[in-house]
Amino acid sequence: MNVATLTSPTDFILPDWLNECMVQVPQPDASSTDAETDKDEKESSGPSLICRAFCFAYELHEGQFRASGEPYIAHPVAVAGLLRDLGGSPAMIAAGFLHDVVEDTDVTADEIEERFGPEVRQMVEGVTKLSKFNFSSKTERQAENFRRMFLAMAKDIRVIVVKLADRLHNMRTLEHLPDVKRRRIAMETREIFAPLANRLGIGRVKWELEDLAFKYLEPDAYRQMQSLVSEKRGSREDRIAQVTDVLRDRMAQSGIRCVDISGRPKHLYSIYQKMQRQHKEFHEIFDIAAIRIIVESNEECYRALAIVHDAFKPIPGRFKDYIGLPKPNRYQSLHTVVVGNMGRPLEVQIRTLEMHQIAEYGIAAHWKYKESGHSSSKFTASDEKFTWLRQLLEWQNDLKDAQEYLDNIKDNLFDDDVYVFTPQGDVVALARGATSVDFAYRIHTEVGNRCAGARVDGRMVTLDTPLKNGDIVEIITQKNSHPSLDWLNFTVTSGARNRIRQWYKRSHHDENVARGRSMLEKELGKNGLEALLKSEPMAAVAHRCNYHTVEDLLAALGYGEVTLNLVVNRIRDAVKATQTIEVASHDADTLPLPTSHRNLKEVPASNPNHSPIIGVEGLLYHLAGCCNPVPGEAILGVVTMSSRGISIHRQGCHNVENIPGDRLVPVSWNNSDPARSRPQTYPVNIQIEVIDRVGVLKDILSRLTDNNINVRNAQVKTFPDQTAVIDLCIDIRDHTQLERTFTQVRKMSDVLNMRRISQAEDC
Numbered sequence: 001m002n003v004a005t006l007t008s009p010t011d012f013i014l015p016d017w018l019n020e021c022m023v024q025v026p027q028p029d030a031s032s033t034d035a036e037t038d039k040d041e042k043e044s045s046g047p048s049l050i051c052r053a054f055c056f057a058y059e060l061h062e063g064q065f066r067a068s069g070e071p072y073i074a075h076p077v078a079v080a081g082l083l084r085d086l087g088g089s090p091a092m093i094a095a096g097f098l099h100d101v102v103e104d105t106d107v108t109a110d111e112i113e114e115r116f117g118p119e120v121r122q123m124v125e126g127v128t129k130l131s132k133f134n135f136s137s138k139t140e141r142q143a144e145n146f147r148r149m150f151l152a153m154a155k156d157i158r159v160i161v162v163k164l165a166d167r168l169h170n171m172r173t174l175e176h177l178p179d180v181k182r183r184r185i186a187m188e189t190r191e192i193f194a195p196l197a198n199r200l201g202i203g204r205v206k207w208e209l210e211d212l213a214f215k216y217l218e219p220d221a222y223r224q225m226q227s228l229v230s231e232k233r234g235s236r237e238d239r240i241a242q243v244t245d246v247l248r249d250r251m252a253q254s255g256i257r258c259v260d261i262s263g264r265p266k267h268l269y270s271i272y273q274k275m276q277r278q279h280k281e282f283h284e285i286f287d288i289a290a291i292r293i294i295v296e297s298n299e300e301c302y303r304a305l306a307i308v309h310d311a312f313k314p315i316p317g318r319f320k321d322y323i324g325l326p327k328p329n330r331y332q333s334l335h336t337v338v339v340g341n342m343g344r345p346l347e348v349q350i351r352t353l354e355m356h357q358i359a360e361y362g363i364a365a366h367w368k369y370k371e372s373g374h375s376s377s378k379f380t381a382s383d384e385k386f387t388w389l390r391q392l393l394e395w396q397n398d399l400k401d402a403q404e405y406l407d408n409i410k411d412n413l414f415d416d417d418v419y420v421f422t423p424q425g426d427v428v429a430l431a432r433g434a435t436s437v438d439f440a441y442r443i444h445t446e447v448g449n450r451c452a453g454a455r456v457d458g459r460m461v462t463l464d465t466p467l468k469n470g471d472i473v474e475i476i477t478q479k480n481s482h483p484s485l486d487w488l489n490f491t492v493t494s495g496a497r498n499r500i501r502q503w504y505k506r507s508h509h510d511e512n513v514a515r516g517r518s519m520l521e522k523e524l525g526k527n528g529l530e531a532l533l534k535s536e537p538m539a540a541v542a543h544r545c546n547y548h549t550v551e552d553l554l555a556a557l558g559y560g561e562v563t564l565n566l567v568v569n570r571i572r573d574a575v576k577a578t579q580t581i582e583v584a585s586h587d588a589d590t591l592p593l594p595t596s597h598r599n600l601k602e603v604p605a606s607n608p609n610h611s612p613i614i615g616v617e618g619l620l621y622h623l624a625g626c627c628n629p630v631p632g633e634a635i636l637g638v639v640t641m642s643s644r645g646i647s648i649h650r651q652g653c654h655n656v657e658n659i660p661g662d663r664l665v666p667v668s669w670n671n672s673d674p675a676r677s678r679p680q681t682y683p684v685n686i687q688i689e690v691i692d693r694v695g696v697l698k699d700i701l702s703r704l705t706d707n708n709i710n711v712r713n714a715q716v717k718t719f720p721d722q723t724a725v726i727d728l729c730i731d732i733r734d735h736t737q738l739e740r741t742f743t744q745v746r747k748m749s750d751v752l753n754m755r756r757i758s759q760a761e762d763c
Helices: 016-024 034-042 046-061 074-085 090-098 109-116 118-127 138-155 158-172 179-199 203-217 219-231 233-253 268-278 298-311 353-361 364-368 384-396 402-413 436-443 445-449 485-489 494-507 509-524 529-533 536-544 550-559 564-578 696-706 735-746
Strands: 260-265 289-295 334-339 345-352 417-421 427-431 451-456 459-461 473-477 621-623 635-639 646-650 664-666 682-690 711-717 724-732 751-756
Touching: 016 046, 016 074, 046 074, 046 090, 046 109, 074 090, 074 158, 090 109, 090 118, 090 158, 109 118, 118 158, 158 179, 158 203, 179 203, 203 219, 203 268, 203 353, 219 268, 233 260, 233 289, 233 298, 233 345, 289 298, 289 353, 298 334, 298 345, 345 353, 427 436, 436 445, 436 451, 436 473, 436 494, 445 451, 445 494, 485 494, 494 509, 494 550, 509 529, 509 550, 509 564, 529 536, 536 550, 536 564, 550 564, 682 696, 682 735, 696 711, 696 724, 696 735, 724 735, 735 751
Parallel strands: 289 345, 621 646
Antiparallel strands: 260 289, 334 345, 417 427, 451 459, 451 473, 635 646, 635 664, 682 724, 682 751, 711 724
């Protein structure tokens, strides 16, 4: 399509910046040959690349419409505009126009490279979803999408900036989709993409994504926050104006030139989070807005801080120096909270203009504010500022389970770090609650594997001691030391936990292979098993499960990294597809049940997707009353000796420790069960040791009520001159809610200890 003759749909108007770009592009001479035109396009300038990408996307998306009814081309144009606002290079803006063409049209990545070059191809491929591949579940599809995206980010970090622009525009137009799809996309945005924007330091994108997700996930709370913030806007702006006038005058008297000093309202979701976290009402939250002071140099930041503390009374313990100790996303600023001139606390942020640009644009500030103009330089996982991305890449290939992989992404992305020092003074950022073992593995895998002890601030501590901000940590190593599986009980970082598992798998490889082979033998029978393990379908099964060889798959099965049910189902699919191999003298469609299952009472057949437990389809089962498993926890089935079928226990339940292996059934929660979208609770027994005082039970019950936790039963045991014990039975939706409840109750000053309790059950 010739740029000069382009006409847009009647209901879509090109933005001014794109019209200006088109005017800059010289049109080819009519006398030029096709070869000369191709050469000119290959050597095209930035505006030419942008316009050619737009024209190509326009042609491919012509006749396509979004759910809102507007022409589809409006979406890539909006994405390209966002990338332009972030200072993206012509290649980035071109990728914004083209980010959907490989997924939604017949154009291939090779054609993208031929027309626009390898740089554009790489970004488009990184953003493209795996919609043309088949996966067994939405969770597996989502996990593979993120694996691919993070690998592309490792080659060029601009991939995720393009993806964030794509997600931001989709969130801005989310109201046109069905409610179920809106909530799914909003939840993914809150859990993955907003934290990603935060990790990249792109504050303006992170805040808008969080507020938009808040709008669709909790609409009532969102509207309430809008109303509350709007009602108090006038008095808040007056108070901030008075404080800024005072500070501006004091700065001028001290010879500090303020580039800017202004009030900044906090975003709705951040205010709401604070209210939930601190259990406060809106009128009890004082720092709804913050004053931002922008000066010219680091030295002036600290001088300005002294003036703020001299003009207003600082609140102890509320000062943070992110200039001397930047956040992992490179955010730098001085934060302090003072009592303003109306007796109300007020947050003040002090930074330089460069720090402000990084706080707003993050990694994009590098190319947006280069004096030499737009920079097209790439950023890869080898850059020091992306250590978090390297950590993601280091363990992502070791996590084969899709749900575990997604959970680890979420844990790794959230920015809740503690900063500690090596004996040489280097800063190491770790997740909140990290221990010396987490620190050791962050330094080096071998340091973790040889860890024998730790000193914190010069004194010996146990390896499970949580580290605090400012701790100086020294790891003591010994040649004959090795990891212990007990470390998994207190390590919190994904890197440490995965390296511990890797060491265990390597050191017990033969044992795990033998155990995996034995498990398949019990499930499928001996006859034909050896031939199956050496067959092409079995190699395909190993590859489908992300293992290089069948032996690796057997080791993973023996270790528990994959479930027996998953492997057997994949074998059934592979054998059925080839129709060439029979397993244990049975037809490929009817793999036998293990011996211990054959006498179980069957229940009427139903859709397996509607069962909350995977692995017991068509069989009678019940949740064990001894350990009360809840969704999200690792579970194990036990064939009972009674007529109650299979009993579902938490893994590690003491009642299954001595159960023979042939009575154990690998099971898991069905995350795709439609019933999970309806409220369903499970009883959990907990025991809390507290300081004996009047009203302590009432305070705990109030905390549970605030979190919508129903209490089925409560019993208090008191002893003279000793602590009291409270036994509760509460209703829980899933493991995440249980962990959150434990965290919040443990924060209470009177709570000394809290644990789940089990009862005896006849298996």
